[in-house]
Amino acid sequence: MTELRGPVRIVGTGLIGTSxxxxxxxxxxxxxxxxxxxxxxxxxxxxxxxxxxxxIEPQLVVVAVPPDxxxxxxxxxxxxxxxxxxxxxxxxxKPLADARKLAEDVSRYVGSHPMAGSERxxxxxxxxxxxxxxxxxxxxxxxxxxxxxxxxxRLAEACGAxxxxxxxxxxDLGVARVSHLPHLMSALAAGTLADAPSSHxxxxxxxxxxxxxxxxxxxxxWTQIVSANSTxxxxxxxxxxxxxxxxxxxxxxxxxxxxxxxxxxxxxxxxIRVPGKHGAPHIDLVTVLVTIPxxxxxxxxxxxxxxxxxxxxxxxxxxxxxxxxxxxxxxSVKPGTVDQLVDALTTRGWVVHV
Amino acid sequence: MTELRGPVRIVGTGLIGTSxxxxxxxxxxxxxxxxxxxxxxxxxxxxxxxxxxxxIEPQLVVVAVPPDxxxxxxxxxxxxxxxxxxxxxxxxxKPLADARKLAEDVSRYVGSHPMAGSERxxxxxxxxxxxxxxxxxxxxxxxxxxxxxxxxxRLAEACGAxxxxxxxxxxDLGVARVSHLPHLMSALAAGTLADAPSSHxxxxxxxxxxxxxxxxxxxxxWTQIVSANSTxxxxxxxxxxxxxxxxxxxxxxxxxxxxxxxxxxxxxxxxIRVPGKHGAPHIDLVTVLVTIPxxxxxxxxxxxxxxxxxxxxxxxxxxxxxxxxxxxxxxSVKPGTVDQLVDALTTRGWVVHV
Numbered sequence: 103m104t105e106l107r108g109p110v111r112i113v114g115t116g117l118i119g120t121s122x123x124x125x126x127x128x129x130x131x132x133x134x135x136x137x138x139x140x141x142x143x144x145x146x147x148x149x150x151x152x153x154x155x156x157x158i159e160p161q162l163v164v165v166a167v168p169p170d171x172x173x174x175x176x177x178x179x180x181x182x183x184x185x186x187x188x189x190x191x192x193x194x195x196k197p198l199a200d201a202r203k204l205a206e207d208v209s210r211y212v213g214s215h216p217m218a219g220s221e222r223x224x225x226x227x228x229x230x231x232x233x234x235x236x237x238x239x240x241x242x243x244x245x246x247x248x249x250x251x252x253x254x255x256r257l258a259e260a261c262g263a264x265x266x267x268x269x270x271x272x273x274d275l276g277v278a279r280v281s282h283l284p285h286l287m288s289a290l291a292a293g294t295l296a297d298a299p300s301s302h303x304x305x306x307x308x309x310x311x312x313x314x315x316x317x318x319x320x321x322x323x324w325t326q327i328v329s330a331n332s333t334x335x336x337x338x339x340x341x342x343x344x345x346x347x348x349x350x351x352x353x354x355x356x357x358x359x360x361x362x363x364x365x366x367x368x369x370x371x372x373x374i375r376v377p378g379k380h381g382a383p384h385i386d387l388v389t390v391l392v393t394i395p396x397x398x399x400x401x402x403x404x405x406x407x408x409x410x411x412x413x414x415x416x417x418x419x420x421x422x423x424x425x426x427x428x429x430x431x432x433x434s435v436k437p438g439t440v441d442q443l444v445d446a447l448t449t450r451g452w453v454v455h456v
Numbered sequence: 457m458t459e460l461r462g463p464v465r466i467v468g469t470g471l472i473g474t475s476x477x478x479x480x481x482x483x484x485x486x487x488x489x490x491x492x493x494x495x496x497x498x499x500x501x502x503x504x505x506x507x508x509x510x511x512i513e514p515q516l517v518v519v520a521v522p523p524d525x526x527x528x529x530x531x532x533x534x535x536x537x538x539x540x541x542x543x544x545x546x547x548x549x550k551p552l553a554d555a556r557k558l559a560e561d562v563s564r565y566v567g568s569h570p571m572a573g574s575e576r577x578x579x580x581x582x583x584x585x586x587x588x589x590x591x592x593x594x595x596x597x598x599x600x601x602x603x604x605x606x607x608x609x610r611l612a613e614a615c616g617a618x619x620x621x622x623x624x625x626x627x628d629l630g631v632a633r634v635s636h637l638p639h640l641m642s643a644l645a646a647g648t649l650a651d652a653p654s655s656h657x658x659x660x661x662x663x664x665x666x667x668x669x670x671x672x673x674x675x676x677x678w679t680q681i682v683s684a685n686s687t688x689x690x691x692x693x694x695x696x697x698x699x700x701x702x703x704x705x706x707x708x709x710x711x712x713x714x715x716x717x718x719x720x721x722x723x724x725x726x727x728i729r730v731p732g733k734h735g736a737p738h739i740d741l742v743t744v745l746v747t748i749p750x751x752x753x754x755x756x757x758x759x760x761x762x763x764x765x766x767x768x769x770x771x772x773x774x775x776x777x778x779x780x781x782x783x784x785x786x787x788s789v790k791p792g793t794v795d796q797l798v799d800a801l802t803t804r805g806w807v808v809h810v
Contacts, residue, residue, distance in 0.1 A: 217659060217661060227809070229809055231747060231807065237658065237659065239659065266655070266658060266659075268655060272653075272655065272656075273659075275656065276652075276653075276655060276656035276658075276659045277659055279648055279649060279652050279656050280649070280652075280656060280657065280659050280660045280661070280664045281659070281661065281663060281664065283645060283648060284645050284663055284664045284667040284668070285663065286703065287641050287642075287644065287645040287667060288641075288645075288663075288667050288723065288727075289719065289720050289722070289723025289724075289727075290641065290696050290699050290700065290703075290719075290723065291637060291638050291641040291642075291696075291723075291726075292722075292723040292724070292725075292726035292727040292730075293699060293719065293722040293723045293725075293726050294633055294637060294692055294695060294696070294726065295633060295634070295726035295727070295729050295730065296722050296723075296725040296726040296729070298630075298633050298634075298726075298729070299626075299630075301620070301622060301626065301630060302626075302629065302630035302633050302634060303634065303729055303730065303731060304591065304620060304630075304731070305571060305591065305593065305620075305627075305630045305631055305634050305635070306634045306730050306731050307571060307634070307635065309635060309638055309639065309642075309669075309670040310634045310635065310638045310730055311730055311732070312666045312667070312669050312670065313638040313641060313642050313666070313667055313670065314638070314723075314726065314727040314730055315663075315666050315727065316663040316666065316667065317720075317723035317724060317726065317727040318723075318724055318727040318728055319720075319724075321716075321717045321720035321721045321723075321724055322717060324716075324720050325713055325716040325717045325720060328707070328716055328720075329707070329713065329716060332707040332708070335707060336704060336707050336708065338648055339700060339703060339704055339707070340704070341648060342644050342645075342648070342700065343697065343700055343701075343704070345644050345647060346644065346693060346696065346697055346700065347697075349640065349644075349693060350690060350693055350694070350697070353682070353683070353686040353689060353690050353693070354686070354690065359679055359683065362675075362678075362679040362682055362683060363675045363676060363679045365643065365644075365647065366643050366671075366675035366678050366679060366682075367675045368643070368646075368647040368650050369642065369643025369644065369645075369646040369647045369650075369668075369671035369672075369675075370643075370646070370671060370672055370673075370675055371646075371647075371650040372645075372646035372647050372648065372649035372650040372652075372668065372671065373642075373643075373646040373649075373668045373669065373671040373672040374672055375649050375650070375652070375657055376646075376649065376657065376660050376664055376665055376668055377657060377658070377660050378665070393585065399763040401759045401762075401763070401769055401772070402756070402759035402760045402762060402763035403763075404759075405755045405756035405758075405759045405760070406756045406759070406760055408755075408756065409753040409755070409756035409757075415755055417774060418755070418772075418774060420771060420772060453585070455581070455583055
């Protein structure tokens, strides 16, 4: 069993790199911080993610630089050290291909992808617990040294993550499906609103808010991510174009019903497969709607009252319809606890709808 | 000024029709309930939405039947009564066109669209306050009698809604943009997940959950909605196909950066125009992340502690990463109250990230 002893060199002290440093520092692992921007490395050092000066050679190098540069930095670290090298990029085939072109020997390289992040960037957004319970994909290639794979797994576990091992190609197709394609679809849907009259935007409800939320993400970062995964994405986008053409043909017909229902039904089949809370695919939850006045302390009162019922709120959403002076909170609870929740809330004066 | 005296005849006692009945009943307006399914009308009567037997001729008829039948029922009511007739369908041009074909005179017809609803259906999901503060679009046509328009406005106001007057064509293009197109994009994105390997679904995060949520809606209902608005939707879908082709061409190039960034940037411009809470387009809110253990009562404790800080929580989200034993709550507050919130929570032992 390979042990993670350190030192661990982190190249790129943004959100991910610095968070890994903080997670390792809490275990007493020596962490070396390197960043092209000296301010970032200094900031990461100041918040306790490691040190900018470490004399001992690293056991492991973690490359957490922007997607476009990952392959080159991985190759450089392979050539300059005898350490195992991993990276944290969200696409795995391009860094591997780039590293293969540039480095002598890539057997010490094992790609990985911690599936955590935030809309925030930079070392100051970093947190020791960013990866607690998160999924961390480990993507060995055919010539990866098994001991290197083991060490990268130790890193993910040390950061508190749950590891999933998969091939580079499978990983990239997976994230194309569950992350990059949804991002592009969100961007295309949102794009049609850029020049729309304000009166149209006034008709917005919760649906369009949900669908377009992620489209607000940084276009430069997403350009790098999407470019790096262009092969997997091209296949999926061609599939979407086929479905879009089918939709357009169906809409042009007098009797489009069956065709449209089939396309929408396929959407239902996909939507219900997306895992919910805590990766549980289908806990049957019942939702209870509660009307709340928009005043300080109302949410606190609601949750205190809900807690007294003994029901655990598994999920919640607030619905904001434009112009409404009151909000609506949707509480999801296990079926067996609905009655006690509704009773408790109604008794305490809440307007509740099941 | 036209007064809403009643009786109001409601044809179709599903969620919307019965909710209108309940809202009017609380003002003492006499409501007549009609439904092709006698069980539905009986149920609506039992919960106090009106009466199945009203001897007096209606002043106003509200048609709240499934989208495909609206025009025919509107025409029948125009011919059978001397009342003003409105409907509650989410698309306005098709009911008008159908009614024009079938009825002698459509000057007493004024379409309308209450922008409220729920994932629940049927009379038992109805609520007197469903429209409180909601937007209710009123869509007169060229030959609509101004007094009829006035009466329909009174109806919406009696239900507690905020009215917006717009043309039939403008309404339909607006809802195509902010409701129907997002639904189809969500369905297409979700559709690619229907046959995906489970290992890919394991990589899901909050983004794909948001984008695909509405795709789970009833395919038969959405087929009717989408078919009824095919003209407006076809234009938008052709625009999407153009962008999709641009995306595919860009992804096929060696240097796709600028083109991709432009497409993604257009998405950002659209996404930030979608109104947030209470229709306010851009309150600058600051988000504070709080880690919470998944145990009963933790949300209650969090909100009680937040309330003691005096900061009003304007919005909140729970992030559920698959497999995480802890959850993360994102609280949005006005910039001036961030410090007091963070202080109050930190003092009380919460792990807080700004």
